[in-house]
Amino acid sequence: MPELFDLDSAFDALTDQVATHTTAPGAERATTAARRRRTTRLVGGVAALALVAGGGVGLLAHHSTRTVVDPADDMPAPAPLSVAVLDDVTAGWISDWTEPTSIKDIPSDLNAAGDDCMGSLLSDEQDGDVASYGASAFLSGHSVAFSRGMAMKTEAAAQQLMAGAAPSSACSDVHTSAPAPDTELITATAADANGHAVFAVARWHERLAFVGVSDPASADPEAVRAALGSALLAAIQDDSTVSVMSGIAGAAFAPAGTASGTASEHQSSSMTAPTGAQLQQALGSWASGFDPNGSTTRAVSPPSCLMDEAASGSSESVGNTAVVGLSSYPTADEASLGLNLAAKSLAGCGFRVEGSWTAGPVMATRGGDQPMTLWFVLAGQNVASVQLDGATAPPQGVTDAVDQVLTAAVATARVDTSVDVVSPPAAVMSASTAG
């Protein structure tokens, strides 16, 4: 390169100049943020709310009308997982459980143990097979407990998922049993650098439930393994386990007209949703099946693995195969955490996730029997999203165009702090689950 214009040297000089201006936040801050994201995924992954549907999953849960099956005689009496139950189960190991009501309640340096074991116990469900969800999370200092329940539409679907729960080599003390007809139970413990954990997975008829307890201190979770399994068998018979999202899961979304204990902490954000015509223009000929004027022909429900615990918002069906979601978090930091959680959850259930919530858009696609593409754009505390059923792997041009549409939507956000209770409009919620 000519001496007169040496670009390499110019860039080297730029780097040197940067050094005189920049103040690095530090590696520790990066590692702390990364660890918190992981923990948020772990806790939030079971404290489920739908980001895209803006309460759609909650509505499904709210409207769950399962026919209760009489418990078998040799099963424990139905009882939801609660602080009191956990205190009993973990007596001598962990005490003073509480139910967090905000993501802020989660210690920033919380690192749950046994992630690898837990991952092998949780199978990916197919969205269409899930009738309703429930979730809860509990904390005691740096100990964490979390549960998730699902009612599948058929017992066969539940059996298939349970069959997919295969404890890995990261699990110890694995016990598999069939304590009652149509009932399966797997319990296991795990230990890693983050501490000790004990897990239980159960199927009861068409229901599935999971519970995990993690503690950073050296302890022997084997002592509580059987008790936790029994508590899960009690919980899985309780309708709330598969239909209620409590604590941080239930805080953000309250059924219309119902006050929430923590909803007043949240702000409400109004945004102008993209129109069907705008979406069609962005999607172009790629999504030929999208009809902006068509009626929703089938349930456009959010992916069951898409979970969040802190957003409030709304969603509406657009055209025949799309859902537009507009969500708002209490703070920008929580929005970033929430989208990180969403991306992690999607990546864990068969979606290919690309992009950055720091500098969006984030796109998630999957093929198979239920092809779907989702885009998210984050601006401050607000998130706009599009879920498009029946189409996958869009070209970059489509993603760029959708990015522009969503960016325009979040740019219209105006935060209303006067709203005390965040309640997605019932009509919008109904639209998100219609079909």
Add this chain to the structure above:
Amino acid sequence: MSADADFAAFYDATWNRTVACAYAVSGDFGAAEEIAQEAYTRAWPRWSKLRAYDEPGAWVRQVATRLAVSRWRRHRTALRHLATTRGPEPVRGPDGSTVALVAALRELPEAQRRALVLHHLAGFPVAEVASIERCPQGTVKARLSRGRAALAQLLGEGQDHTQDHTRSGDTAHA
């Protein structure tokens, strides 16, 4: 050395260049620092693998560059929208830290700017840039050549700028 200490040493050694990459693309110094930090936050969960790389800094710079490009696109889109719906909004302009090179880079077409930053600042060989950009190597070379020419013109140093000047040996920057 523990993983934490190893990562901290890596962070300290590569931070400036990572910020420079993001800054060169975005033209926003504050955003560049945020983007760089995000890149390191993403690197940490992968550190057990990245630390074995010959040049883990390249991975971070690539992430930072991509984040900066995406952020720049979004910022541009938002500004366009605001301009049409709410009238003129104050745009975060260059501050004291902005140098002529970065200002000139912002005048270039996005693809040329990205190619220049990825190759000359992030240190990726042409083949790697082509892989990142999903285009033929010839296209990358053309973008580099045109970008350098335009940059030289913008910087008022247009002499002999049309030659093809890839980095010496076309090797990744340390």
